[in-house]
Amino acid sequence: MLTNYHIWQIKKAIRFMIPVIIAIFVIGNIIAFFIKDPIKVPDNALYKKNGLLLFKDASAYISLLEKYPYNPGVKLTIYTIREGESYWDVIQRYGISIDTFIGANPQLDSLLAKAGTKIVIPHKDGLLIACKHFYEAWLAKLYTSGKGSISGRYIHHPLELLAMDDIRFAFIENARPVAVNSKIEKLYALRQKFQSPINGKFTSMYGDRVDPLEHGMAFHNGLDICAPQGTPIKPVQSGFVNFTGWLDGYGFTIIIQHDEGYESWYGHCQKIFAQTGEFVTTDTMIGTVGSTGRSTGPHLHFMLLQHGKMLNPIMFIW
Numbered sequence: 197m198l199t200n201y202h203i204w205q206i207k208k209a210i211r212f213m214i215p216v217i218i219a220i221f222v223i224g225n226i227i228a229f230f231i232k233d234p235i236k237v238p239d240n241a242l243y244k245k246n247g248l249l250l251f252k253d254a255s256a257y258i259s260l261l262e263k264y265p266y267n268p269g270v271k272l273t274i275y276t277i278r279e280g281e282s283y284w285d286v287i288q289r290y291g292i293s294i295d296t297f298i299g300a301n302p303q304l305d306s307l308l309a310k311a312g313t314k315i316v317i318p319h320k321d322g323l324l325i326a327c328k329h330f331y332e333a334w335l336a337k338l339y340t341s342g343k344g345s346i347s348g349r350y351i352h353h354p355l356e357l358l359a360m361d362d363i364r365f366a367f368i369e370n371a372r373p374v375a376v377n378s379k380i381e382k383l384y385a386l387r388q389k390f391q392s393p394i395n396g397k398f399t400s401m402y403g404d405r406v407d408p409l410e411h412g413m414a415f416h417n418g419l420d421i422c423a424p425q426g427t428p429i430k431p432v433q434s435g436f437v438n439f440t441g442w443l444d445g446y447g448f449t450i451i452i453q454h455d456e457g458y459e460s461w462y463g464h465c466q467k468i469f470a471q472t473g474e475f476v477t478t479d480t481m482i483g484t485v486g487s488t489g490r491s492t493g494p495h496l497h498f499m500l501l502q503h504g505k506m507l508n509p510i511m512f513i514w
Contacts, residue, residue, distance in 0.1 A: 269348025447489025
């Protein structure tokens, strides 16, 4: 049972502890202010889109993350692209989605990799975001439908209230980008018009490469997608079948004409089910993956043209 003496002692202790706590709080913040280097970002390195912060200065972004002192919510690797390497080579190696990669690299304005480019690789799927205030991280979570948990040290603890940091990072698991730069936005618009013909690994990209069957370099006019023999192939877009049959080098091949002058080619097929003149949709099984023609193993050689001009397929079915 508490006596008046006990109550007096408690009040006395409280009166003593309050100024001690305040002193620790004030002194701790002052010490932190002087001993911690603030995180500074040039004003022209950032801009806002859809309420989220995006970096447009690649060097400022990479430099910041290389020496970022806090937990961003996910393990990050700063990776340098090697000669002949694509972004897909890297993300497949780390087992993340292309959307996670794009969200973690807002400074990129192209999906065509260049040797020497530094990129950020999160070690799990989600959205890496920059925020000036803790509530911006929660707004980002709402923008992404709030499905994944948010992590990272984006909230200042009580001894960092005087911190002069310009920015912090947070990570929202299993979220996709809700804001990208204008050039990547155009690629997203193209991506919505086309589907991938098969699920598989991109093994050889469009452009110059070492010829797998002969010595020296050769131009590769399509995208090779590796998948088990017999994997169903579906059109990237609805259209009319222009050609089915054998073409030298491509083996059993299907050619489909689409709207806006697009034409898609599907080479090295094992079997062809589509018929010339037939209208096919994105749900139609037009053939199966094989290794016919000039091929080193089961895969689909996919080509895309518009008005007879060859295009890089990766810009459309990534």
